[in-house]
Amino acid sequence: MEFETVARAILGNIERVIDGKPEAAEAALVVFLAEGHLLIEDVPGVGKTVLAKALARSVSCSVRRIQFTPDLLPSDITGVSVYNQVDREFEFKPGAVFANIVIGDEINRASPKTQSALLEAMEERQVTVDGTTYALATPFTVVATQNPFEMEGTYALPEAQRDRFMARISMGYPDAAAELAMVQQRDAYNPFDGLSPVATVDDISAMIATARAIHVSSAVEQYVVDLVQATRTDTELRLGASPRATLQLIRAAKARAAVHGRDFVLPDDIDVLAGVVLPHRLIAMRGVSSVEEVVARIVAETPVPAGAVQQR
Known part of the structure; x- marks a missing residue:
């Protein structure tokens, strides 16, 4: 595995579905390799979730998506202990946070209580349920999207949670040429159809170690x-x-x-x-x-x- 070769392949994958946004693609990859979490904030319809999905599709690892809604519960994210009547004991049912890449779509549409369920996971790579601590997968990253908080039906992220995101980026509107190319191409095919992983979890772990050094x-x-x-x-x-x-x-x-x-x-x-x-x-x-x-x-x-x- 050569670092630059794999990095270029991942960036190429992302740029196949995100037209004219190389800076956003690079920022997403940098945060992933730095073992951080990424917040993508912008108005609806500019490709926030597409960027998150493109990064996830480029790596052969576990991916879970959480659609944040006002009725989402903290246990939906972290997991819950359920009583098994056969074994007569409680067993832990992992939540959506147990994956290498967690895509949190429209994170600021959930209540602050539900948003805070991610605090321990994002900082310590673990969750604690009913007094028992469970380690998360390695590598682990959260790629969350949010609409500007001024928009209807959103809650501002708590300062403690914002601070846990390594970077926040905005997609912005595409320029005229990129938008025209999207109109001409996307009507005929879905760019995700031909998108396949170009790196394994072991590749990413090795790249993370290289970046650390x-x-x-x-x-x-x-x-x-x-x-x-x-x-x-x-x-x-x-x-x-x-x-x-x-x-x-x-x-x-x-x-x-x-x-x-x-x-x-x-x-x-x-x-x-x-x-x-x-x-x-x-x-x-x-x-x-x-x-x-x-x-x-x-x-x-x-x-x-x-x-x-x-x-x-």
């Missing part, structure tokens, strides 16, 4: 800390990024470097990923229209430490 210089680490610290003191932000954000930004940068064929992280990796790793964790002061613009300004104003642009 990517070198990060002390200067780059200092640069990440400086960026995160700046979000906590910026006058336009009421809530800055957490220490978890620092760790996840570095992990994501390692995976991006590996996808781009490098064995070391550059400040450019940090700059690109800061825009998807940090904003959803921040809360702006009243009157500030865009957290993303604040993050872009912080990145532009934060100096890169000497030596951070050099290879090891």
